[in-house]
Amino acid sequence: MLSLRSVTKRYGALTALDGVSLDIARGEFFGLLGPNGAGKSTLMSLAAGLRTPDAGALTLDGIVISPADPASRIPMGLVPQSIALFQDLSAEQNLRVFGELYGLHGAELRTRIDESLAAVGLAERRKDPVKNFSGGMQRRLNLITALLHRPKLLLCDEPTVGVDPQSRNAIFDYLEKCNREGLTIIYSTHYMEEATRLCSRIGIIDHGKIHALGTLDELLTRLPFEEEIVFPVSPASDALAAQLRNNGELATLDGRHRFRPRPDFKLSAFYAQAEALGLPPRNFTAARPSLEAVFLHLTGRTLRE
Ligand SMILES: Nc1ncnc2c1ncn2[C@@H]1O[C@H](COP(=O)(O)OP(=O)(O)O)[C@@H](O)[C@H]1O
Ligand SMILES: [Mg+2]
Known part of the structure; x- marks a missing residue:
């Protein structure tokens, strides 16, 4: 579904992504595991079409992903690492704004808002302004905002940093449910426990390079010891x-x-x-x-x- 071919991205003299090639298949729950500064957010922003690579190409179902081509980006949802919500608007108003930007309206939009708020346990707080929400509640809202237009690929960039355990579990349960229903997910994290629990395949990224790629069992066979x-x-x-x-x-x-x-x-x-x-x-x-x-x-x- 998503394909990266020798993708390089530089910021001035710094090479944030260094010739990365990667294929994500439909239905995967793919984990991108690496420490701060590894290049995870850079990869996510290129995949989402927010930036252009300096070399190489990214395609979604064969179509080149480009900031200049909205049609290449609409099939995706991005949950950015930093919360992207209107703090003075309520949860419901935020969803309405983003839904309308994606061309949703009327009864369809109302139904989707109701369903997604309920799915992450925010139905009772729908009228509250986001600035009154805990970090974890904002993260949950940030997530459902990216899914409102029913993308086929979700890019989830460290969605649980600074989140309480209850919100984290709500996020995990919801992502797992969406994946079972067919959503393809790329999930970046520096928590190995999250990659272990959630992801069917994991790429280990550091200094802009993917060092290993495989299921948990496959990655463990890279070690010269078994316990x-x-x-x-x-x-x-x-x-x-x-x-x-x-x-x-x-x-x-x-x-x-x-x-x-x-x-x-x-x-x-x-x-x-x-x-x-x-x-x-x-x-x-x-x-x-x-x-x-x-x-x-x-x-x-x-x-x-
Ligand atoms: N807009 C930017 N300008 C300059 N350097 C950046 C920018 N964004 C990221 N970097 C640098 O690129 C490298 C990769 O960053 P990033 O993709 O954010 O990694 P991660 O998300 O894994 O923490 C880091 O060294 C970071 O400091
Ligand atoms: Mg990041």
Whole structure:
């Protein structure tokens, strides 16, 4: 559906997107995971046709996306990273303004406004001015505004930053429902938990490049280890950590050792070594590695940097 071919975007001397090629198929819930400054918003604004690339091309169902061609952009909805609402207007008035800009009116517009306010739990607050809304409520309204004209592709740029858990869940549930009903979604985030929960395919982006692309399982196979054992730092566990260095990767972060055994290393051997040092099993958590580990492995950085 959406296709990027060697897309480059520069701001002066800075290359924000560096030859990105990407294909998004109909029905996907695609995640764009990367830290601040990775190039996520730049990619979103190019896809939405708000900017023109310096090199390469973007197409939607074969039609070149261009700021000069509204018809190439109307099939999309953009939820921008910064809230784009009229603060002095009510929720309902905001939806009416945006709906009319898309050519909706009358009973059809009224029905869509009612349905979308109800879908994200804002029906009772419809008459309140947006400036009285919490950050999370504004985010929910920002989202339904982008969907009012029933686009076939939704570009969602970090829609949960600074959002309370209740609003976040309302946003997740609504996006998942829309995706089940056929909406194609591109969702950018720097939270690996969100990409893990929501996205059927994930692209890891940093410094303007896509470093890896795949399902969660596919991305995890990029790691040279299959599990991660985490245990607190202590004199006895430091001795264990020292013994383990030859059996895999060892990192120490936030008062915890994180041991990533090589695939041929037996966990029974690990527990035997721990027992010999008098460390009880309850000290250890063995878990599947996360996308954070994949990101660190591929880029040498953490998502929080
Ligand atoms: N309008 C702009 N002018 C100059 N530099 C920009 C502009 N927008 C973004 N950048 C820079 O481009 C890089 C990518 O930014 P952005 O696409 O916003 O990343 P992200 O959304 O992943 O945080 C960053 O280094 C950012 O500072
Ligand atoms: Mg951004």
